Amino acid sequence: MSQKIVVIGSSNTDMVIKTKVFPLPGETVLGQTFLMNPGGKGANQAVAAARLGAxxxxxxxxxxxxxxxxxxxxxxxxxLDIDHVSQTPDYPSGIATITVNDKGENQIIVASGANMDLKPADLPDVIFEDASLVLIQLEIPLETVRYIVEKCRSLQIKLVLNPAPAKPVDDDLLNGLYLITPNETETEILTGIVPDSPESLKKAALFFRKKGVEHVIITLGEKGIYLSNGQYEQIIPAVEVQAVDTTAAGDVFNGAIVTALSQGWNWLEACDFACKASAISVTRMGAQSSAPYQHEMK
Known part of the structure; x- marks a missing residue:
């Protein structure tokens, strides 16, 4: 039986330009298509989970x-239950400019706005009621992240950290995490280890587990994911597709993995499900607009 998932994080509006190639510094290139879509890592993950039945x-x-x-x-x-999404007159909403090339790769700049005004005072105890899992990212203030970590620890709620965008974090923030889901770049920044081989992946995952993280998933893009916990130590391959836009692929993965885990699926089932959802998302333009629905996962 599915239980409530609490996603605490950012909301942005994405300004997306599709272009053949990325411009060099000082260069102007003519783009192809412009889209304005809802985004932000927190909102992307929340929408992905909801569309998948959470x-x-x-x-x-x-x-x-x-x-x-x-x-x-x-x-x-x-x-979504948005009783605790607040609107402030003091800051503009978050905005992201995203450039996508012909390979589906992206470059992103975020103006955080109101996201960086999400403070512990905005998180009353009631938001944690009935929560089976809490999912957070790093597009909100670190003091707020620290408060959520301590709160989940005291309430014994499973906490999932998607450490994106990557920044150095204290060991105390890692200790007791149920799951951490960095990509390759974030893994290198957090561990100092380049995860480019089975040996280095295992070493990086062990770094997190020695800090007190129970489960580790390192996302590897088109190569799949690396799962490490007390039961598994293996690469799970991605579903092969033709990528159009990789924006929010990681967010869809995170929304999908917490959805599957909240329904009591085992780790291999949950990872396969999340990899499939992520694969579907990269075949579509946009962030939240690319997230698949439950009926598409059959």
């Missing part, structure tokens, strides 16, 4: 502007 409570902060107003409308359409 009962999701989303906690975030947006501005009292056109982007924040539209985000609130979109969250309701997705069926």
């Amino acid at each position: 009962d999701v409570r989303f906690v975030a902060k947006v501005g009292q502007d056109i982007f924040g107003n539209q985000a609130m409308v979109d969250f309701k359409k997705e069926g």
